[in-house]
Amino acid sequence: MTNTQREERPERPAESDGTAHLFRALGxxxxxxxxxxGMNQRELASLVHCGEDLVSAIERGVRTPQVDFLASADRALDTxxxxxxxAEEVREALARARTRHPGWFRDYARMEAEAVALHNYSNQAVPGLLQTEGYARALFARRRPLLDEETIEKRVTDRLARQRIFEQWPLPTFSFVLEEVVLQRPIGGPAVHADQLKKLLHVGGMRNVELQVLPTATEEHPNLDGAFTLLTPKGRKEVAYTExxxxxxxxxDPDEVRVVSERHGIMRAQALTPRESLTLIEKMWRDR
Incomplete structure (x- = not known):
């Protein structure tokens, strides 16, 4: 694969086989x-040591249930x-997911899932790794050309499934730089917007995540070429991904990656600190 290779957007994971159907049935x-x-979702979540929203998402088939979760739920529900x-079916489904992408995306998907560090800059929308279900669905519902409902659900499932990277151990290192306008745009409406801001507060509070806001009033900008992700796969050099x-x-290419990395470093220096950023997001959430 050459460094300048470009291809059309691939078929999304879970659209090419029955994986999505498996997760919905399991949910x-x-x-x-x-x-x-005789349990509600909150009671089960307490017993398996996870959030109520995770139980809800798994039951609706929009999050991939991890093997440890299934083992804990099995004991809690005495099944x-x-x-x-x-859980064995889930393992096989995830193995299929790693092999069904076109070559260029297969490399990125594998590296993202195994990354020890990931740094993202977003200027149009909240990055997929941080999106709520409602936010992701609103994005796909308005995408042009229009998608059918089944495709929308499959793509939402795939997007949320990628977020299991936050549950890995050892914990990867994350940093996100979001343009202020990304937080101001109420994609999906007031309720979805509020939930998305709340999720950003939650993720931004994780000890392995640094989330920063780049104010719109910033007079200088080192990167007007669009969003990107920098990631470091385990045991390999840092790479960059754009779409x-x-x-x-x-x-x-090391020289091209270095340019993207420099831009990211300058933006982090120009952005609000993580603490200032979370304070701003909390204010936006309370004032919505």
């Missing part, structure tokens, strides 16, 4: 078993091993 089964046990057996108008590019 319905989890809901049935939970209700049979006699039913959910633990399902513009349906064309993606994985940048591996």
């Amino acid at each position: 319905r089964q989890l809901k049935f078993l939970r209700e049979r046990a 006699g091993g039913f959910l633990s057996v399902a 513009v108008q349906g064309h993606a590019r994985l940048i591996t």
Whole structure:
């Protein structure tokens, strides 16, 4: 693969096989078993040591249930091993997901999932790794040309599934620089906007995440070429990834990566500090 290779946007994961159907079916089964046990989502979440929103997302089939979650839920709901057996299907589904992308995206998807460090700059929308379900669905629903409902649901599922990177151990290092206008744009309406701001506060408070806002009033800007992601795969050198108008590019040339990295460093220096950024986001959330 050359450093300048560009291809059309690939078919999204879960659109090419039955993986999405598996996760939706498993979610319905989890809901049935939970209700049979007389528990609500909050009670189950407490027993398996996760958030209520995660239980809800798994039951709706928009988050990939991790093997550890299924094992814990199996014990909490006393299913006699039913959910633990399902974990093997999940392992196989995730293995298929790693091999069904076109070559250039397969490399990026694998590196993102195994990254020890990831740094992102976004100037149009909240990056996919930080999006709520409602925000992601609103984006896909308004994309042109219009997508059918089934495709929208599949793409939302894929986007949320990528967020399991935050659950890995050892914890990767993350930094995000968001243009202030990204936070001001109420994509999906007031309720979705409020939930998205709240999620940013939650993720920005994680000890391995630094989230910074670049004020619109900033008079100088080192990068007007669009959004990008810098990531460091385990045991490998840093690479950069860009995606513009349906064309993606994985940048591996050291000199090109250095330019992107320099721009990112300058923007971080110009942006509000992480503490100032979270204070601003909290104010926007309270004043919405």
